[in-house]
Amino acid sequence: MVEFQNVGLRYGTGAETLSDISFTLFPGSFYFLTGTSGAGKTSLLKLLYLAQRPSRGVIKLFGEDAVTMPRRRLPGFRRRIGVVFQDFRLVPHLTAFDNIALPLRVAGVPEGDLAGPVKEMLDWIGLTERATARPATLSGGEQQRVAIARAVIGRPEILVADEPTGNVDPDLAVRLLKLFSALNKLGTTVVVATHDIHLIGKIGGAQMMQLDRGRLSDPTGALRYPPKPLVLGA
Amino acid sequence: MFRGRTQSAPNRQLMPEGRLSGPMPWVIAIMVFLTVLAAAAALTLSSATTSTGEQLSREATVQILAPDPAVRDREQRAAQRALVQLPQIVRADAVPPADVEALLAPWFGGGSIAEDIPLPALIDLTLARPVDDMMLASISAAVLDVAPSARIDADSAWLEPVLQAMQSLQWLAAALILLLAIATAATVVLAARSALGSHSATIAIVHLLGGTDLQISRLFQRRMALDATFGSVLGFLAGAAMLVGLSRQLAALETPLLNASTFSPWLLAPLLGIPVITVLLAMLMARLTILGALRKML
Numbered sequence A: 001m002v003e004f005q006n007v008g009l010r011y012g013t014g015a016e017t018l019s020d021i022s023f024t025l026f027p028g029s030f031y032f033l034t035g036t037s038g039a040g041k042t043s044l045l046k047l048l049y050l051a052q053r054p055s056r057g058v059i060k061l062f063g064e065d066a067v068t069m070p071r072r073r074l075p076g077f078r079r080r081i082g083v084v085f086q087d088f089r090l091v092p093h094l095t096a097f098d099n100i101a102l103p104l105r106v107a108g109v110p111e112g113d114l115a116g117p118v119k120e121m122l123d124w125i126g127l128t129e130r131a132t133a134r135p136a137t138l139s140g141g142e143q144q145r146v147a148i149a150r151a152v153i154g155r156p157e158i159l160v161a162d163e164p165t166g167n168v169d170p171d172l173a174v175r176l177l178k179l180f181s182a183l184n185k186l187g188t189t190v191v192v193a194t195h196d197i198h199l200i201g202k203i204g205g206a207q208m209m210q211l212d213r214g215r216l217s218d219p220t221g222a223l224r225y226p227p228k229p230l231v232l233g234a
Numbered sequence B: 001m002f003r004g005r006t007q008s009a010p011n012r013q014l015m016p017e018g019r020l021s022g023p024m025p026w027v028i029a030i031m032v033f034l035t036v037l038a039a040a041a042a043l044t045l046s047s048a049t050t051s052t053g054e055q056l057s058r059e060a061t062v063q064i065l066a067p068d069p070a071v072r073d074r075e076q077r078a079a080q081r082a083l084v085q086l087p088q089i090v091r092a093d094a095v096p097p098a099d100v101e102a103l104l105a106p107w108f109g110g111g112s113i114a115e116d117i118p119l120p121a122l123i124d125l126t127l128a129r130p131v132d133d134m135m136l137a138s139i140s141a142a143v144l145d146v147a148p149s150a151r152i153d154a155d156s157a158w159l160e161p162v163l164q165a166m167q168s169l170q171w172l173a174a175a176l177i178l179l180l181a182i183a184t185a186a187t188v189v190l191a192a193r194s195a196l197g198s199h200s201a202t203i204a205i206v207h208l209l210g211g212t213d214l215q216i217s218r219l220f221q222r223r224m225a226l227d228a229t230f231g232s233v234l235g236f237l238a239g240a241a242m243l244v245g246l247s248r249q250l251a252a253l254e255t256p257l258l259n260a261s262t263f264s265p266w267l268l269a270p271l272l273g274i275p276v277i278t279v280l281l282a283m284l285m286a287r288l289t290i291l292g293a294l295r296k297m298l
């Protein structure tokens, strides 16, 4: 589903932020990406959700080379990836409803078919009453839930979440993780970046990827020896 | 309802609409207003120059300068007879002495001046085609045979400097229009840049959610088109009102060059192109600016 081979990323002319990153993500798995602040988690995820091109190496996404892919094909790939940004990135002048509906509108879903799924999402994140609220009037946790709803409404094949539990109290953090886990059980590949080691034990069967100053280690060996190698080489 | 439409643009509400964004609509209104005035001036001058020039180019005057009234009368009649025979001449009208006196009266003061100064006898000619030196020479030759004291002048000769000045003004107006067009284009580019700046977060989000360059640029084009339409319509209406008022004043002013017939409301028809072109220009510039900025993103 996703394959990184010797990927390096350098911002400007400085040292490499990411070096020799190699891993494979398998469909339907749940991954945690851990590492201290500044280790390069966000940078790695940016490569994954096509916001950044690597300086070197190969990235394969859904079986295609994402590095040399022409620009005009990128939007189609981005629509297959749901992203919860570290800073949410909600559109400030749009209501919670419209923010959640955005991916569907971008994908060209007719207006008449929007309301059902969006209301379902609002219900799922418990914000039905705040449907017409703008992000500025929502609490941090509420904004985070809207950001998550927006990331998953398009039923993406991969869900990427960058520190999705950073702004919420521990109870809500666990609830959000359960939510991701539920999506994962429905077949979505999930990648969650977090610096909070305690969260990782809450999801059974999750793989862990650890970043240390731009280098990836594989403490559980899951990246090299995947537990479910069913789609290998497909 | 507009299924094709919703599929091409994510949402018309994606960019905040419904209110004017900053000074751009007003600047465009001023530009369009000035352009309408400059274009109206150019068109009026051009129609005045051609119609006056064309009319004058078919007119010439024969003066019989003989000082002796008897000789002058005889030469005038002979010249007129000879002139009407010529194929280049449609009409040859002897101007009555009283009219000549009336023409000159403003320069000589009132009273009968014919007795003090010998006035020339005049024959007004209407020509079959615009006058040129060859034609003038051949008419002159025919007249001099029978009226040795005759002199012939094309009426356009004395207006030549005026017509030339009017032509220069026309060029000036055209240059102004060009400058205004450049300034309008620059305004629109700046407005598109500032819109890009104030909406960059939204653009980045829509981009990362898989919005295509075309979808995003369409949103902007719509935004810019709304502002430009408001400005253009306002500027055009103000310009048109100004022109109608001016034409009323000109109608009261009875000069041969600028009168009611040289400015007419039909002049406003081609001027309608100005707001239309401005809106199209705004949309094009918005599109190019946004596409240029998007191309710098991955």
Ligand SMILES: Nc1ncnc2c1ncn2[C@@H]1O[C@H](COP(=O)(O)OP(=O)(O)O)[C@@H](O)[C@H]1O
Residues within 6 Å of the ligand: A011, A012, A017, A035, A036, A037, A038, A039, A040, A041, A042, A043, A044
């Ligand atoms: N756009 C950027 N330009 C330059 N340096 C950057 C940029 N983004 C991140 N970095 C640097 O890359 C390193 C890794 O940052 P980041 O990927 O955000 O780490 P993390 O998400 O693990 O905290 C940091 O040293 C940061 O300063």
Ligand SMILES: [Mg+2]
Residues within 6 Å of the ligand: A041, A042, A043, A086, A162
């Ligand atoms: Mg980060």
